[in-house]
Amino acid sequence: MNTHLARAVVAVTAAAASVSLAGCGSTEGADAGSGGSAGKEAIKVGLLLPEDQTARYEKFDKPLIEKEIAKFTRNKGQVVYANAKQDAAAQNAQVDDMIARKVNVIIIDAVDAKAIAGAVKKAKDARIPVIAYDRLAEGPIDAYTSFDNEDVGKVQAKALLEALGDKAGSGQIVMMNGSVTDPNAKGFKSGAHFVLDGKVAIGKEYDTKEWKPENANANMTAALSALGKGKIIGVYSANDGMAGGIISALKAAGVSTLPPVTGQDAELAGVQRIVAGEQYMTVYKSYAPEAAAAAEMAVSLAQGEKIDGLINQMVDSPTTQGVPSVLVPGVALTKNNIRSTVIEDGVYTVAEICTDKYKAACDEIGLK
Numbered sequence: 187m188n189t190h191l192a193r194a195v196v197a198v199t200a201a202a203a204s205v206s207l208a209g210c211g212s213t214e215g216a217d218a219g220s221g222g223s224a225g226k227e228a229i230k231v232g233l234l235l236p237e238d239q240t241a242r243y244e245k246f247d248k249p250l251i252e253k254e255i256a257k258f259t260r261n262k263g264q265v266v267y268a269n270a271k272q273d274a275a276a277q278n279a280q281v282d283d284m285i286a287r288k289v290n291v292i293i294i295d296a297v298d299a300k301a302i303a304g305a306v307k308k309a310k311d312a313r314i315p316v317i318a319y320d321r322l323a324e325g326p327i328d329a330y331t332s333f334d335n336e337d338v339g340k341v342q343a344k345a346l347l348e349a350l351g352d353k354a355g356s357g358q359i360v361m362m363n364g365s366v367t368d369p370n371a372k373g374f375k376s377g378a379h380f381v382l383d384g385k386v387a388i389g390k391e392y393d394t395k396e397w398k399p400e401n402a403n404a405n406m407t408a409a410l411s412a413l414g415k416g417k418i419i420g421v422y423s424a425n426d427g428m429a430g431g432i433i434s435a436l437k438a439a440g441v442s443t444l445p446p447v448t449g450q451d452a453e454l455a456g457v458q459r460i461v462a463g464e465q466y467m468t469v470y471k472s473y474a475p476e477a478a479a480a481a482e483m484a485v486s487l488a489q490g491e492k493i494d495g496l497i498n499q500m501v502d503s504p505t506t507q508g509v510p511s512v513l514v515p516g517v518a519l520t521k522n523n524i525r526s527t528v529i530e531d532g533v534y535t536v537a538e539i540c541t542d543k544y545k546a547a548c549d550e551i552g553l554k
Contacts, residue, residue, distance in 0.1 A: 229263040229488050231255050231481075232284035232292040232314075236321070237272040240397070240427060241453050243295070244269070246473040246533075247320075251293065254481030263485070272396055274298035274367075281305035284314070290488035291315045293480050296323040298367040303505060315487040319480050322369045322503050328487055330501055330511040331479040333471050335370045338516045339377025342422060342448040345467045345518045347385055349446035350420050357419030358389030359445075360409045362402050362432060364424040366393045369503075374424045374450070382422070389413045394424075399431030406435035415439050421447045426456030429465050452519055452528050457539055460521050461547045470519040470527045479512035521551050 233251055235243045248267060255263045266289055270277035274297040284292055285308060292309055296302040299321055306325030309316050315328040322330055347354055361378070364371030371393070382388065390409040395401045402423065410418065415436075423429040426449040436444055446466035449456045459465035483493050497510040519527050528534050540548035548554065 228290070229255075229259050229485060230287070230289045231263060231265050231484050231488070232281075232287070232289035232294075233265050233267045234277060234280050234284070234292065234294040235267075235269050235319075236277065236295045236297040238269050239272065240425070240451065242451055242473065247295075247477060250473055250477035251481055254478050255485065258481055258485040270297050272297055274301040277302060278305045281309055285309055285312045289314060291317065291484045293317045293319045293484055294323060295319045296321050299323050299369045300367070300504075315484075317480055317483055317487070318503075318509070320370065320476065322501065322509070324503055324505045326506060327503070327509055329483045329493060329497070330503075330509045331476055331483065332370065332511075332513060333476065333516050334513045335373025336377035336380070338450060338469050338471075339374040339379075339424075340381050341377075341469055341516055341518050342374070342424070342450065342467070343378040343381035345520070346420050346422055346446060346448050347381065349466050350386065353419050354386045358387045358413060358417055359420040359422060360406065360413070360418055360432075361388055361391040361422045362405060362424060362428050363391065363393050363422075364428075365395060365397050368397070371397075371424060378422055378424075386420070389418065394428055397425060397427060399427045399434075401431070402428035403431035403435045406432045407439070410435065410439045410441075415441050418445055420445045423448050423450075425450040426453040426459075426465075426468050427451075429468075430455060430459070433459065433464050450516075452533065454534060454538065457519070457524060457528060457534065458541075458544050460519070461524070461539060461544050461551065461553065463521075463547065467518055467520045469516040471514065471516045472531060474531075475514050476512075479514075483510075483512075524551075524553060 238244050252265050255265050266287060268280040277297045292314055302323050303325035306316050306323055306327055310326045318327045318330040320332045363375045392405040421432050423432050429447050429449040432447055444464055449465055449468035452468050452470040456465055456468045482496055486493050493510055497512055499511045499513050500508045501511040503509060540553055
């Protein structure tokens with residue numbers, strides 16, 4: 187992913203959380219059927235998320251975006267929601283449905299960034315602005331908000347090297363990247379290689395179809411067979427779901443001392459594995475600023491307002507140069523900072539993490 191800094195402004199999270207919408211009511215009362223012409227009472231936001239296997243979309247992204255749209259429209263905006271359940275063709279049809287329902291703006295997290303390009307163009311032809319959310323969709327998108335994907339990969343890789351210590355030069359790791367249809371996966375992979383290449387031997391590397399844990403499990407089983415369970419000193423896993431599948435494969439192979447395994451998304455199961463010492467780390471991404479940025483840009487674009495003051499970078503997609511963007515940094519979460527991240531931010535309670543199964547492990551690290 188090629189990015190260049192648009193301006194040296196305030197921190198990303200501050201920009202994303204900003205609530206200024208100067209002049210938002212200037213076009214109140216216009217038709218609700220075309221983007222860039224609606225007043226606050228008329229705003230209709232189409233929200234299209236990619237799947238429901240990863241916990242984040244239904245638990246965090248959807249309610250957070252709905253909350254922010256309500257805030258920015260004084261509880262008068264409407265969110266029209268659909269989940270594609272990992273079906274790119276279904277998501278294309280959902281865009282058609284949003285156009286037919288005359289939404290003013292679409293926020294879309296693409297199942298397949300390339301396959302969605304035609305649908306994005308249809309929306310643009312219907313004068314409906316499109317915001318790429320979390321994944322950089324192709325086509326004529328108007329704005330983009332996500333996490334700094336290359337930086338996420340670097341955070342994961344640095345944590346893995348720290349966990350390996352002196353072992354980094356004496357064994358091999360397995361790299362379990364995400365789906366090739368997800369442009370974010372390319373960024374994670376690039377950032378990870380930037381840190382890992384030349385520091386540790388990569389014995390096997392996989393691009394995991396659809397990010398599915400069962401596919402990661404199968405890949406890890408193959409890696410164990412090819413390399414030998416005693417030769418794998420660590421595993422780079424691009425997210426928590428796959429980390430779960432990887433750890434299951436390691437256990438099934440009889441690996442008694444698990445190597446450090448990375449992750450991403452701070453899913454509850456991932457955090458619990460970290461507490462238990464099965465997974466080394468995850469990348470905690472605060473979804474609130476990402477959702478706030480998407481909502482604020484959506485409301486502004488729906489009313490024909492400029493978003494220059496909201497963005498902090500310009501990003502190039504394969505089809506569109508200089509997309510106005512808000513990129514949010516991620517944080518390495520280990521057992522040492524669970525309280526100061528997901529608990530303090532209200533993502534999980536101690537009780538949710540420290541169930542009976544994990545209570546002893548929680549007590550051991552002072553999580554009470």
